[in-house]
Amino acid sequence: MADKYPSYAALAAAEVEGVDYTRTAVTPTGATWCSIAIHGGSIEPGSGEMAKQVAGSRMRYFEFAGIKSSGNTDLHLTSTVYDEPTGIALVAGSRRCLSFHGYAGETGVEETAIGGLDTALVARVTRALKIAGFTVVTAPSEIAGTNPLNICNKNLSGAGVQLELSRAQRAAFFPGGDLSRAMRDSGQRTAAFYAYARAVQSVYSGFGVVAQNSINVSRYCLLPAPTADVDLTATVSTDRVVTGGSHFLALVARYADASNSYLARLEFTTTATVGLTVRRRLTGTETSLGGGTITGLTHAPGVRFRLRLQVAGSTLRAKAWLDGQPEPAEWTTEVTDSSLTAAGQIGMRSILSTANTNSLPVIATWGDFLLGGPQQVTVTRSVNGITKAHGAGTDLRLAHPTIVAL
Incomplete structure (x- = not known):
């Protein structure tokens, strides 16, 4: 489905920040990696929570989050045209970028479709997640994250990693598979949520x-x-x-x-x-x-x-x-x-x-x-x-x- 808005400027002119969406950027001193979710909140629920957990206190973190009571998909800006200035600037100042997204996937199948131009880091993240017991597949072309215009590839190295988490995988991170805003805002998480984040963080910790x-x-x-x-x-x-x-x-x-x-x-x-x-x-x-x-x-x-x-x-x-x-x-x-x-x-x-x-x-x-x-x-x-x-x-x-x- 095509985006409702062609740019962030058009979105910001029609939607109200703080009522319909929020932007959050955190830049710890000396951080050279970033963990982002440009479709956070209720746009692709669960992606923002994972990006924040992975970032912790050692990575830069950015989330564009939909907070409308309904119709949050209207706030979706495709990764290759995403031009919101705060997120772009945060990524541009980072050497490595992990971009978290959500996609439908097959019903009931918990998996991550991974892609991006940073092929070495893609391999490392894939290996870490598989060792932790998670299913990882190569992302199909439409969500492969290999377009240089994709925000994940707009860092200092010109190459990033895009992680597309199936709906079933994201649901597994919250008690009862509940992806509602109320559950996500409650702070409740499953053991799988923390295991997934630790696996991705382990790739960073060895540098x-x-x-x-x-x-x-x-x-x-x-x-x-x-x-x-x-x-x-x-x-x-x-x-x-x-x-x-x-x-x-x-x-x-x-x-x-x-x-x-x-x-x-x-x-x-x-x-x-x-x-x-x-x-x-x-x-x-x-x-x-x-x-x-x-x-x-x-x-x-x-x-x-x-x-x-x-x-x-x-x-x-x-x-x-x-x-x-x-x-x-x-x-x-x-x-x-x-x-x-x-x-x-x-x-x-x-x-x-x-x-x-x-x-x-x-x-x-x-x-x-x-x-x-x-x-x-x-x-x-x-x-x-x-x-x-x-x-x-x-x-x-x-x-x-x-x-x-x-």
């Missing part, structure tokens, strides 16, 4: 942001290493197209001090290629031990790459791939070096080339820092044939890093 305010300055995030031999994995992205000189992001092992460590270093270049080298810093001199450009990988703002570094004795191996894709079987590079043997520290390093001309700061977003490698241990129950995958390794989640600018 740490490093603001690079100057060129040729190393910024380390470090933790004590349990042993000298380690297997490290993390995801990383930057928020700008590279200009002038490269962005360098590296996993770090056997870090003794700023002058002595091993690195698996990603390089995002001015031509959008992605390189990976294993490097040694010894008494302040950094040397590439092996590696090169990775065929098939292209850097763009917000695109996440998964990086892995394995150090065992004098053998150092590294590989990188697009986050959300299967891990390559082969290592990108494998070298030997025995210069550094002590456990030292592990972590991440972010630095900009001396030739870099980006408008500063360039933001490096690290996540999913895992000690032990990304392998899955698969257990099949012989009695019923159920197969379950369990992660191997310790998920460090960037919880208590030491941040050092050198």
